[in-house]
Amino acid sequence: xxxxxxxxxxxxxxxxxxxxxxxxxxxxxxxxxxxxxxxxxxxxxxxxxxxxxxxxxxxxxxxxxxxxxxxxxxxxxxxxxxxxxxxxxxxxxxxxxxxxxxxxxxxxxxxxxxxxxxxxxxxxxxxxxxxxxxxxxxxxxxxxxxxxxxxxxxxxxxxxxxxxxxxxxxxxxxxxxxxxxxxxxxxxxxxxxxxxxxxxxxxxxxxxxxxxxxxxxxxxxxxxxxxxxxxxxxxx
Ligand code: RET
Numbered sequence: 001x002x003x004x005x006x007x008x009x010x011x012x013x014x015x016x017x018x019x020x021x022x023x024x025x026x027x028x029x030x031x032x033x034x035x036x037x038x039x040x041x042x043x044x045x046x047x048x049x050x051x052x053x054x055x056x057x058x059x060x061x062x063x064x065x066x067x068x069x070x071x072x073x074x075x076x077x078x079x080x081x082x083x084x085x086x087x088x089x090x091x092x093x094x095x096x097x098x099x100x101x102x103x104x105x106x107x108x109x110x111x112x113x114x115x116x117x118x119x120x121x122x123x124x125x126x127x128x129x130x131x132x133x134x135x136x137x138x139x140x141x142x143x144x145x146x147x148x149x150x151x152x153x154x155x156x157x158x159x160x161x162x163x164x165x166x167x168x169x170x171x172x173x174x175x176x177x178x179x180x181x182x183x184x185x186x187x188x189x190x191x192x193x194x195x196x197x198x199x200x201x202x203x204x205x206x207x208x209x210x211x212x213x214x215x216x217x218x219x220x221x222x223x224x225x226x227x228x229x230x231x232x233x234x235x236x
Contacts, residue, residue, distance in 0.1 A: 002060075006203055007202065007203050010210050011054055011057045011058035011210070012054075014050075014058070014213065015051055015055045015058055017210070017214040017218060018048075018050040018054055018213075018214065019051040020218075021214065021217060025040060025044045025218075025222065028040070028226060028229060029041075029044065031229065032225070032228065032229055036228055039092055039093060039224065039225065040225050042085045042086070042089035042092065043086075043220075043221030043224055044221075045082075045085055046082045046086055046217050047217050049078060049081055049085075050078055050082055053074050053075065053078035054213075056074050057072055057074050061074065062074025064131075066130075066131055066133040069194040069195070069198070069202075070194060070202055071130050071131060073127060073130070073131070076124075076126065076127035076130070079123045079126075080120060080123040080124065080127075082217065083122075084119050084120060086179070086216070086217070086220065087119055087152070088112070089221070090175050090224070091112055091160065093172055093175065093228065094164050094165065094176075095108060095111075095112075095164065095165060096163060096165035107163075108163065111155065111159055111163065114159075115160070118148045118152045119152050121145075121148045122152060125141050125142075125144045125145040126141070126190070128141045129142040129145060129190075129195070130190070142187075145187070149183070153180060153183075156176055167231065168231065171224075171227040171231060174223065174227070175223060175227070178220055178223065179216070179220065182215055182216045183216065185208075185212050186212070189209065189212070193205035
């Protein structure tokens with residue numbers, strides 16, 4: 001399919017935003033001591049993967065026509081990998097370091113499995129919903145995706161909060177607040193966009209997704225790594 005020049009430009013700007021974000025996050029990472037750099041890895045790859053996804057879309061791949069609408073399935077390929085990495089970044093910052101293994105370690109790993117498992121299902125069922133075109137069962141898939149979204153949030157606000165490292169609680173709380181606000185925009189935008197009711201034009205949808213994608217990945221990643229950096233300084 002043919003993208004308009006405006007749509008193409010937005011996708012190129014998205015590519016640049018993600019690539020620049022990856023470089024900034026890596027640079028901040030290198031200014032951290034070796035034993036703190038593990039916090040940076042997930043945030044770096046989130047931006048690097050998204051840069052590739054945006055490049056794919058800008059060059060006209062990763063899009064399919066369903067019932068006369070252009071569906072960018074490349075977004076879901078991106079999200080199915082990057083949202084678990086974003087959550088892993090948040091969990092790596094928030095959860096207390098494991099010492100001694102045993103049942104505490106199993107409980108922690110179970111919790112991580114829960115958050116990531118529910119998140120992958122949220123994106124996978126959202127992809128199915130977006131490929132259902134005019135079929136009314138797309139709203140069933142949408143609702144299933146929302147249930148898994150709420151499960152992710154519930155896990156973060158309840159059992160994960162109960163296992164937090166005291167020192168990283170303020171950073172975790174800040175990141176969780178940013179994540180909650182930004183992530184809620186996605187299901188709303190989906191309903192307004194071409195996958196849902198089509199109230200918004202394809203160009204408008206591409207633009208709003210690009211802006212929240214950059215905020216949810218680059219801005220979130222920068223807050224995370226700079227937060228780790230300043231809390232390291234405070235304890236050093
Ligand atoms: C969909 C549609 C179906 C219902 C729900 C959705 C949620 C998507 C989310 C995506 C988050 C993406 C991020 C990308 C980073 O750049 C699949 C839109 C609940 C929460 C954070």
